[in-house]
Amino acid sequence: MKRLGSPIELEKELKEVMGEKGVDELLGKAKEYKKEIEIRGKIGRDLIEEISKLKKEPKWMLNLRLRALELFEKLPMPNWVEGIESIDVEEFYQYVRPEAQPGEEWNQLPDWFKEYYTKLGLPEAEAYALSGITTVFDSENLVTKVKEELKSKKVIFTSMDEAVQRYPEIVKQYFSRVFPIGDYKLAALHYALWSGGAFVYIPRNTSVINPVEAYFIIGSELEGQFEHTLIVAEDNAKGETSYLHFIEGCAAPVLKRFSFHNGMVEIYAGRNSQIYFTTLQNWGKSIINFNNKRAIANENAHVEWVEGSIGSKVTYTYPATILKGRGSTTRNISVGISNGPYIKDVGAKAIHVAPDTKSIIISKSISSGGGLATYRGLVKILKGAKGSFSHVSCDSLILDEKSRAYTLPRNEVDEPTATVSHEASVDKLSEDQLFYMSSRGIKEGEAKALIVNGFIREVLKKLPLETVSILTKVINLEFSELGGVG
Amino acid sequence: MALEVLNLSVSIGEKEILKDVTFRLERGETTILMGPNGGGKTTLSFAIMGHPKYNVSGKILLDGEDISKLPTHERALKGLGLAFQNPVEIPGLRFSSLLNAISIKKRTGELDMSKIDPKVIVWAGRKLGEVGLDRSFLEREVNIGFSGGEKKRSEIVQLMAMDPKYLILDEPDSGLDVDGIKIIGNIVNGLKANGKGILIITHHAEITKFVKPDKVMIMLNGSIVEEGGAELIEKVESRGYKGYER
Numbered sequence: 001m002k003r004l005g006s007p008i009e010l011e012k013e014l015k016e017v018m019g020e021k022g023v024d025e026l027l028g029k030a031k032e033y034k035k036e037i038e039i040r041g042k043i044g045r046d047l048i049e050e051i052s053k054l055k056k057e058p059k060w061m062l063n064l065r066l067r068a069l070e071l072f073e074k075l076p077m078p079n080w081v082e083g084i085e086s087i088d089v090e091e092f093y094q095y096v097r098p099e100a101q102p103g104e105e106w107n108q109l110p111d112w113f114k115e116y117y118t119k120l121g122l123p124e125a126e127a128y129a130l131s132g133i134t135t136v137f138d139s140e141n142l143v144t145k146v147k148e149e150l151k152s153k154k155v156i157f158t159s160m161d162e163a164v165q166r167y168p169e170i171v172k173q174y175f176s177r178v179f180p181i182g183d184y185k186l187a188a189l190h191y192a193l194w195s196g197g198a199f200v201y202i203p204r205n206t207s208v209i210n211p212v213e214a215y216f217i218i219g220s221e222l223e224g225q226f227e228h229t230l231i232v233a234e235d236n237a238k239g240e241t242s243y244l245h246f247i248e249g250c251a252a253p254v255l256k257r258f259s260f261h262n263g264m265v266e267i268y269a270g271r272n273s274q275i276y277f278t279t280l281q282n283w284g285k286s287i288i289n290f291n292n293k294r295a296i297a298n299e300n301a302h303v304e305w306v307e308g309s310i311g312s313k314v315t316y317t318y319p320a321t322i323l324k325g326r327g328s329t330t331r332n333i334s335v336g337i338s339n340g341p342y343i344k345d346v347g348a349k350a351i352h353v354a355p356d357t358k359s360i361i362i363s364k365s366i367s368s369g370g371g372l373a374t375y376r377g378l379v380k381i382l383k384g385a386k387g388s389f390s391h392v393s394c395d396s397l398i399l400d401e402k403s404r405a406y407t408l409p410r411n412e413v414d415e416p417t418a419t420v421s422h423e424a425s426v427d428k429l430s431e432d433q434l435f436y437m438s439s440r441g442i443k444e445g446e447a448k449a450l451i452v453n454g455f456i457r458e459v460l461k462k463l464p465l466e467t468v469s470i471l472t473k474v475i476n477l478e479f480s481e482l483g484g485v486g
Numbered sequence: 487m488a489l490e491v492l493n494l495s496v497s498i499g500e501k502e503i504l505k506d507v508t509f510r511l512e513r514g515e516t517t518i519l520m521g522p523n524g525g526g527k528t529t530l531s532f533a534i535m536g537h538p539k540y541n542v543s544g545k546i547l548l549d550g551e552d553i554s555k556l557p558t559h560e561r562a563l564k565g566l567g568l569a570f571q572n573p574v575e576i577p578g579l580r581f582s583s584l585l586n587a588i589s590i591k592k593r594t595g596e597l598d599m600s601k602i603d604p605k606v607i608v609w610a611g612r613k614l615g616e617v618g619l620d621r622s623f624l625e626r627e628v629n630i631g632f633s634g635g636e637k638k639r640s641e642i643v644q645l646m647a648m649d650p651k652y653l654i655l656d657e658p659d660s661g662l663d664v665d666g667i668k669i670i671g672n673i674v675n676g677l678k679a680n681g682k683g684i685l686i687i688t689h690h691a692e693i694t695k696f697v698k699p700d701k702v703m704i705m706l707n708g709s710i711v712e713e714g715g716a717e718l719i720e721k722v723e724s725r726g727y728k729g730y731e732r
Contacts, residue, residue, distance in 0.1 A: 397578075427578075430574070431538070432574045435535075436574050437576075439535050439558055439567075439568050439570075441592060442597065451578060454579040454580065455577075457580075
């Protein structure tokens with residue numbers, strides 16, 4: 001495989017890979033494709049058993065699904081977020097299997113898939129930047145490519161479904177142990193209906209140099225996608241460390257009606273491990289997006305969440321780290337853009353359980369064109385988490401009169417020796433600023449993109465180069481659309 | 487070739503601010519516009535630039551082309567530049583990024599932010615030196631923490647990056663010491679020699695110690711009340727604007 005030299009080269013190559021257009025525009029109108037199986041109906045025992053049978057699952061997984069179903073039926077619909085009342089989960093197809101033979105090589109798949117895959121620039125990313133990639137289309141993984149680096153280092157990288165079949169002991173030990181089934185109604189729904197996703201197992205003392213990526217595509221309207229990602233880094237011995245950078249991306253073509261994404265990520269970061277998880281959420285404007293993310297960090301482990309939340313109709317996501325082991329740390333950086341009549345309800349949670357733990361949360365939100373951007377966060381320091389430290393900083397940028405931003409942080413501190421701080425700012429783009437910029441020949445959309453770039457510049461410095469490159473591109477595209485208006 | 491303002495009237499809501507203003511700014515000439523505060527000088531500069539909140543009647547011709555219906559950024563790209571009296575702060579935006587954007591727009595008409603032109607940055611460093619600003623201003627956020635005089639100098643550098651055909655300088659001499667005014671005066675003379683048309687709005691005409699005007703206009707209560715040569719400056723300096731009031 002081709003090795004990347006300096007980080008600069010990597011950035012350059014990823015820029016080339018990303019091409020010139022926005023994802024929505026890039027994929028165009030939804031393509032017709034054949035579906036082998038479509039399931040829609042009342043969410044009950046029959047439907048769950050049917051899905052499990054299709055997947056030829058072991059009994060323990062079916063039982064887990066049925067327990068989840070029971071909790072789904074019991075739990076109330078969450079009422080804390082705007083827009084949720086419009087979702088009817090039985091309106092969506094709960095399981096869709098496209099007619100295609102999954103494999104390792106993308107170019108052996110049907111033409112409609114190849115076209116999406118190519119337009120997203122994934123063949124080049126696969127060839128040059130990544131050590132592994134898996135792509136979920138509707139409810140199933142279609143391409144899973146494991147490259148030499150992962151093989152030689154004995155890192156397991158498969159679809160989640162295959163992991164259930166091939167590595168049941170590991171899956172049983174960790175699946176649903178990080179994000180509890182009964183956490184809230186939509187988490188229970190996820191576990192009842194989950195299908196597709198990525199599984200990574202990192203043996204001790206193993207650092208994966210090139211990132212792995214999971215790409216999620218929803219191909220049709222009125223569809224539910226419930227992919228599940230599980231990352232397990234084994235405990236390292238003293239003096240050892242392990243490292244993985246996982247990137248997830250998502251896309252949908254232009255759909256006439258809505259589709260529903262209710263995905264989940266569980267990370268078990270063993271002792272001394274470092275897990276970097278980057279999400280580039282660029283769903284089309286027809287997607288209602290729930291992204292449930294949680295990590296457990298053991299002794300001296302580090303978990304880093306980076307979320308670039310650009311697309312979708314509504315997004316709810318609050319990546320959480322439970323700092324369970326002494327000296328464990330987490331950083332959570334989110335950049336959310338609500339451009340148009342869309343909602344971003346994003347945030348972070350840090351639960352400090354052990355002493356000497358540290359969390360840094362940085363949130364930057366931008367609302368424009370009637371958008372609503374909310375930061376919703378929780379820092380909880382349990383009694384006994386002595387000497388723990390947490391800092392939260394939230395900045396909002398509002399680009400016009402129609403748009404809104406809210407900051408809803410919550411701190412629960414039960415340990416007197418802990419240090420917890422919070423800062424927040426709100427900037428509003430004024431008419432005077434726009435007139436000033438336009439008098440320099442810069443039109444409204446361009447001025448906004450420039451100001452947004454400036455607003456997030458500090459945060460970008462903290463991110464891996466490959467993330468920065470993709471994120472900058474996506475942001476420029478998002479605001480250059482506005483260009484015609486000015 | 488000239489910038490022509492014909493029968494320009496401007497109002498905001500019910501309030502009429504400019505009344506039937508007509509003048510002609512020739513290329514290669516410097517015109518001074520004087521008048522008391524609140525007389526409509528800044529409104530005139532904003533109206534020529536196309537401020538969206540004004541109701542405007544009359545015409546503005548740039549080298550014969552009617553630009554009075556064009557949005558502000560198109561007027562700028564056609565060759566109109568304005569140095570603001572009170573430029574706004576833009577948090578988060580570096581001065582170097584703004585100059586880079588101005589220069590790319592000027593040359594290509596499109597803005598691709600992923601491209602930073604190192605030549606622009608080198609050029610900007612030199613121009614900063616010429617107006618007496620430290621290179622470190624390139625890394626500063628636009629106008630944030632700039633003193634009054636530093637803002638005036640930064641405005642001039644931005645206009646040089648735009649390289650317009652006609653420049654309107656709104657109070658370029660306020661907030662600057664004599665050395666600063668001299669620097670800006672010399673730059674104006676150089677631009678004039680290069681065939682630019684220059685309109686300088688000034689309250690007390692400090693800059694005319696260094697810039698010889700080809701024409702002087704006096705504006706009062708939204709109208710131009712007198713036009714003439716440099717002798718008008720002396721007249722105003724000795725008698726004030728009282729003589730023009732009815």
